[in-house]
Amino acid sequence: MTPPVSSRATGADDAQRRDRAVAALRRVAFLLERAQATSYRSEAFRTAASVVEQQTPARVAALVAAGGLTELPSVGARTAGVVELAWRGKDVPYLVQLERELGESVTAALDSAGADAAAARTLRDALRGDLHAHSDASDGGASVQEMLLAALELGHEYQAITDHSPRLTVANGLSAARLRAQLDQVAALNRAVTPFRVLTGIEVDILDDGTLDQDPDLLGELDVVVASVHSKLRMDRAAMTRRMIAAVRDPATDVLGHCTGRRLLGRERPQSEFDARAVFAACAENGVAVEINCRPDRLDPPHDLLALAVEAGCDFAIDTDAHAPGQLDWQLTGCLRAVRHGIDSARVVNTWPVERLLARTHA
Known part of the structure; x- marks a missing residue:
């Protein structure tokens, strides 16, 4: 039997929400790695991303609704918080902070290069x-x-x-x-x-x-x-x-x-x-x-x-x-x-x- 259109739509929306949460976790890990944070910090987020990605969208939806994301292996309070915020389409303050710090570090590097900054950007783009x-x-x-x-x-x-x-x-x-x-x-x-x-x-x-x-x-x-x-x-x-x-x-x-x-x-x-x-x-x-x-x-x-x-x-x-x-x-x-x-x-x-x-x- 073909499920109602609303059910299919809900399933598709949940898949998008799960993928958004996984992307947020991976982005946090990426930014921590780029900043040379200790490996256990980035690994926590990257491992959590892998675990959440392996769950069905319906399972993640149920855990978010019940506040039970930490029931998943390798998902702690901090990584669960990222998942819940990203799932709900809200800003993740920790991710916002890391993005800001990245922007500041890139700006500082280019500012220190003076006249070479534009050429460096051009070379990087190439x-x-x-x-x-x-x-x-x-x-x-x-x-x-x-x-x-x-x-x-x-x-x-x-x-x-x-x-x-x-x-x-x-x-x-x-x-x-x-x-x-x-x-x-x-x-x-x-x-x-x-x-x-x-x-x-x-x-x-x-x-x-x-x-x-x-x-x-x-x-x-x-x-x-x-x-x-x-x-x-x-x-x-x-x-x-x-x-x-x-x-x-x-x-x-x-x-x-x-x-x-x-x-x-x-x-x-x-x-x-x-x-x-x-x-x-x-x-x-x-x-x-x-x-x-x-x-x-x-x-x-x-x-x-x-x-x-x-x-x-x-x-x-x-x-x-x-x-x-x-x-x-x-x-x-x-x-x-x-x-x-x-x-x-x-x-x-x-x-x-x-x-x-x-x-x-x-x-």
Whole structure:
């Protein structure tokens, strides 16, 4: 029997209300991640979003009416409050506060850039994707699906997933078998999200002798290979230079990640010593983009080395090195640093259409 029109309408309205509540929870999580709040805070909202999304609209409606949202697993008083307000179409004060703080931080960053602000905005608008991001398969805090949803919301056309390689056990680096399983997952996602493109990738560890920490044949199958140094960062200058040049010359390498390895916040770490002119010359010669890493605790390369990379004729990738969805919104920081050195969109590979980008990375 066909239900009355009013019943169908009510069901559709409840579905919209549930989806609005889920979107509010995810937005809170996103903004907390962007602001580098402690991970347990953002995870609480993101987990609650997943739980609410799995409920039928009628079930959520009943719980809202009864004041019983906290009966759901992983839904506490604060997340329930967000759901109830969003369900009823009311402003969520906590979300309003976070949005205001985001606006203030962006305004402050652009104000500090002075005459470069307009160019930075233009460059940010030209970015089509991000070539360095992690999922919970290694040391990220969210699934590949959550990462690509955030990229879609940012208006991107593609997103590379570059989890760590096996030697980096502290980051749960992916073995060849685990990476191949991820490639199957990405292939399935690409069928569902077209024309958006999830790019297969890896942040591969540069070993002591400059070789790359993954099966060479498997590296050749990936869309994007970011090569980074994660160990023996205080290696002798000459040895580090040889190590990095060897990695840059590997045909699999597409991007040189956070080249100095420095850390600016928390457990600070000085930058590695190497012959930057020689390394960047090798990048330019071999078509390897130098990453402008946007993480607030990295901001790598430092400005003096970034100037040398520009002088060497390098191309660049403005990447977030995101470990959570909200961190994908850090690219403006890299754009502000790039325009300070006269880097325009033509030299930033992730402003390119995906076909042009892949023609380079698969060459």
